[in-house]
Amino acid sequence: MAELRVDPLTGRLISYAPERAKRPHEIGEQAPKLADDPSRCPFCPGREDALAPATLVLVKTGLGVRFGRESGDERERSWLVKSIPNKYPAFSRDDAIRAGGELRRAPGYHEVLIDTPRHDGDPWKLSLEELQLILLAVRERLRQLEREPEITYAAYGKNQGPHAGGSLRHPHSHIFASSITPPLLKTEAEKLRGGSCLICSWADEELSGPRGVISTGSFAAICPWASREPYELMIFPRSHRRRFTNLGDPEILELASMLSAVFKALQRILGEPSFNLIIHSKPRDVEDFHWHIELIPRILMPMVSEVGLGVYVNTMLPEQSAEKLREAIKEL
Numbered sequence: 001m002a003e004l005r006v007d008p009l010t011g012r013l014i015s016y017a018p019e020r021a022k023r024p025h026e027i028g029e030q031a032p033k034l035a036d037d038p039s040r041c042p043f044c045p046g047r048e049d050a051l052a053p054a055t056l057v058l059v060k061t062g063l064g065v066r067f068g069r070e071s072g073d074e075r076e077r078s079w080l081v082k083s084i085p086n087k088y089p090a091f092s093r094d095d096a097i098r099a100g101g102e103l104r105r106a107p108g109y110h111e112v113l114i115d116t117p118r119h120d121g122d123p124w125k126l127s128l129e130e131l132q133l134i135l136l137a138v139r140e141r142l143r144q145l146e147r148e149p150e151i152t153y154a155a156y157g158k159n160q161g162p163h164a165g166g167s168l169r170h171p172h173s174h175i176f177a178s179s180i181t182p183p184l185l186k187t188e189a190e191k192l193r194g195g196s197c198l199i200c201s202w203a204d205e206e207l208s209g210p211r212g213v214i215s216t217g218s219f220a221a222i223c224p225w226a227s228r229e230p231y232e233l234m235i236f237p238r239s240h241r242r243r244f245t246n247l248g249d250p251e252i253l254e255l256a257s258m259l260s261a262v263f264k265a266l267q268r269i270l271g272e273p274s275f276n277l278i279i280h281s282k283p284r285d286v287e288d289f290h291w292h293i294e295l296i297p298r299i300l301m302p303m304v305s306e307v308g309l310g311v312y313v314n315t316m317l318p319e320q321s322a323e324k325l326r327e328a329i330k331e332l
Helices: 018-022 128-146 183-191 198-205 249-270 304-309 318-330
Strands: 003-006 013-016 056-061 064-068 079-085 096-099 102-105 108-114 153-160 172-178 212-215 219-222 233-237 275-280 292-297 311-314
Touching: 056 128, 064 128, 079 128, 108 128, 128 153, 128 172, 128 249, 198 219, 198 233, 212 249, 212 318, 219 249, 233 249, 249 292, 249 318, 304 311
Parallel strands: 013 311
Antiparallel strands: 003 013, 056 064, 056 079, 079 108, 096 102, 108 172, 153 172, 153 275, 212 219, 219 233, 233 292, 275 292
């Protein structure tokens, strides 16, 4: 018998049907191939001239690191993380939206963040310092985009692996920004206001319960009560914080440490997992918010109920996922 749960944050309907795990096919048996030739990889060091100028580049200096920006034919060679315009953008400066019979401008940005110079630098292989540098670069570029007067929302997301939409083996992520706030974020904002914020209540109640996974002084990770996939995680600040971009440097390091543990635990359980990760942060046109990270492993084949009705079918209760993740983290 399936157990049905409604996500209190988004209203999604989830059906938990463990028996479906016995089906003969799940994701992973015939994974699509990623482009994986270091000799031709456009993101590897030494091929900087083939890429568009970076809108943000984090480089080594004699005293540490600094942020820069490329222009013209000039390229940084000692880069650590860099963001470049996406060759195949989902959002662009020329976008327009048609609503109510009218067509108006809806400019946006879509960039590729090259996570690391390492061609095989999967998240679970990266050092704490490397993860910290990625988060610093994400924070800086999102800050820049949030200052654009036409932009209402900026986001960071990652497609890790072939089942999550990845195409190139070299680790990379995405930076999005738009003058149109996604409806999902507005739905979430209704439940993330000040004294009635759902995530604030989860920080108090969920962490010590069966769905709590790991916590630090500032952050918590749980398997949501209405998870869409096995081992889905939500990571959030334990205090009410509206924007990811407001994090200080010590908090960035703390978050990098938590992500390192989470990535290694997922790798220990799932091998080389495919997953999607995205940061939800406060849009300009909503009153309040509690920023958070959603990490969704891609284990199950999508069903017609998900595609056509928005009803997700999960084969593992989040309480079981959280227990296995806690055990894996203890073994690190």
